[in-house]
Amino acid sequence: MISKRQELLLKLIVEDYIKNARPVGSKALCNVMKCSSATIRSEMNSLEEIGLLEKTHISSGRVPSEKGYRYYVDNIMEPKKLNGEDMLKLQTIVDNKSLIVNDIILKSMEIISELTHYTTIVLGKQSSENLVQKIEVVPIDENNIVAIVVTDKGHVEHKNIYIPGHVEVVEIKQTVDLINKLIIGTSINNVSEVLEYQVKPIIGKYVKQHEILYNAFYNAFSDFANESIKVNGTKNILMQPEFNNADKIREIISKFEDKDIVESIKEEDNGINIYIGSENNFDDDVTIIKTKYIVNGEEGTIALIGPKRMEYDRVVTLLNYIKENIDGK
Amino acid sequence: MISKRQELLLKLIVEDYIKNARPVGSKALCNVMKCSSATIRSEMNSLEEIGLLEKTHISSGRVPSEKGYRYYVDNIMEPKKLNGEDMLKLQTIVDNKSLIVNDIILKSMEIISELTHYTTIVLGKQSSENLVQKIEVVPIDENNIVAIVVTDKGHVEHKNIYIPGHVEVVEIKQTVDLINKLIIGTSINNVSEVLEYQVKPIIGKYVKQHEILYNAFYNAFSDFANESIKVNGTKNILMQPEFNNADKIREIISKFEDKDIVESIKEEDNGINIYIGSENNFDDDVTIIKTKYIVNGEEGTIALIGPKRMEYDRVVTLLNYIKENIDGK
DNA sequence: TTTAGCACTGCTCTTCTGTAAGTGCTGAAA
């Protein structure tokens, strides 16, 4: 348990360091703390012993440790009101009727990246609850048709289907009608099952060149993974003074370019969660704040990546704002 | 005009520097040049006077100048045969029947980025020659429908349309039928014109709630820019030793994140063109090799960005291979 | 025209030095 004064000291150090990125010395805090630098030094010492503060070298000022940030986030930080400018920029996106929710999320996170100078990530994944609403087919030429699948939530997928050999347009139409009849209402990842166990057994009755057509459609519809990754403002986090060396920057860039690593940022929990340094699996030198969303048949994660020295209160408020505004839709 | 021996010297220096990224000294070339280092030094001096070589400081070895690379590329470099491994990896992509050409281009450039450790870019733009083949509409709920446009080349675009107030499904269907009748065969960037001058005047006759519907469709179809940008392997170029400082890396990353700058890489010429250092507008420290392609109603640029110290012959061969394989499709 | 030999130059790495910022400790005052 730490004293009120120690808590104040920790708060001041964390906030000073977040702002200036330089170890905080005892003298700088005399005025606010209303005591001499020696007293502050001795308090700093206590906080260091508990593990909330660190030194960069034996005679340096203090820097919050991971545990220090954690304590700050859990016990000291106060919810911040959204500032006017942030609010304004986000509201124009959030209230835009002609954007689908999905685009609202993407755009908002773009804006947040600009506002905060951190990196933002949106991981989207079509939910397994999405149901097929309709399949449309448009012939392009002799051997190619475009198949389009629309789900009940308004997602659209399309695939080019290559059909070897000559097939009558009527045949294609019959196939599509048949598929449509059997497949509407199927969840998106059961499509290939329905094709195999319901369409395949009877397609021979209605369609002459059923083998070619069945195979073509089966291939086209067999994968609807449709995972999306959007990373905004990679450069932002690299501009931070803690990433002031070429190799560290390269390391981070490489991680952002690795799909698997970025995908692993996915959050399973519904709250707004903060992972400081080694608490996240991405990089020990960053903090990730993220939350899961489920919206309109799409389930995903919005995340924000910055230095551990992050404006925690502001970021949490911003993410909260987005979350509140999309969860209702 | 430079002598045969000078040309050989330049060739050796360029190729050595491309390989090792270190200024080339006179001693290192004695064996191949079959003369003493003093002779080589005097020849180097001549080449420096013409501006084909440079020193990094007064007593350093020589480095090719931009003009030196240019001379190498124009007069010395010989076409390289595709090596077995490169060939193999590309062929599996290029020959894959079930990929549409567009995906072949994207995939190939991804592979090339990995093979060469440079950065590749694909800029695509739907050609103005693309004609509307069909418009489909799928209702989602009371106030939302999905409109899908398919072009004669098999491109698919879709938009969510928000319809304020209550509108009968029949009305929507009539509108779509009307639009379909008038719009098929229109080039993609004339769609809004056709809507305004042909659909608008007569829609009132057939559709009751024509104002709401017309506006909704007009908004949805007014922009089909559909430009695509794909950047592969940003990290690759940053790993090169010439980009060994944080600020230079940040500069390059920022450029890659700026859509306008990346778009300006677009190439108008049909050949495979090489822009060394200040010859390109992207960054004086890189070389860009690029070419325009027109394929299947899409027109675009494939580009490769690396250090000026680039394996020119290999890259040209690789791009050539891609170009030859997509141009026929 | 070529080349051995030599003086010279600038880069790089290490060592050293002074300065600034900040600490811990001590003993006295409150």
Added chain:
DNA sequence: TTTCAGCACTTACAGAAGAGCAGTGCTAAA
């Protein structure tokens, strides 16, 4: 018991000085 002025001490950082190295230009002889 807490606070604090004063002091010795530590480290980072920047600049200067020196040694070693790689490579050059020039000269005079072959």
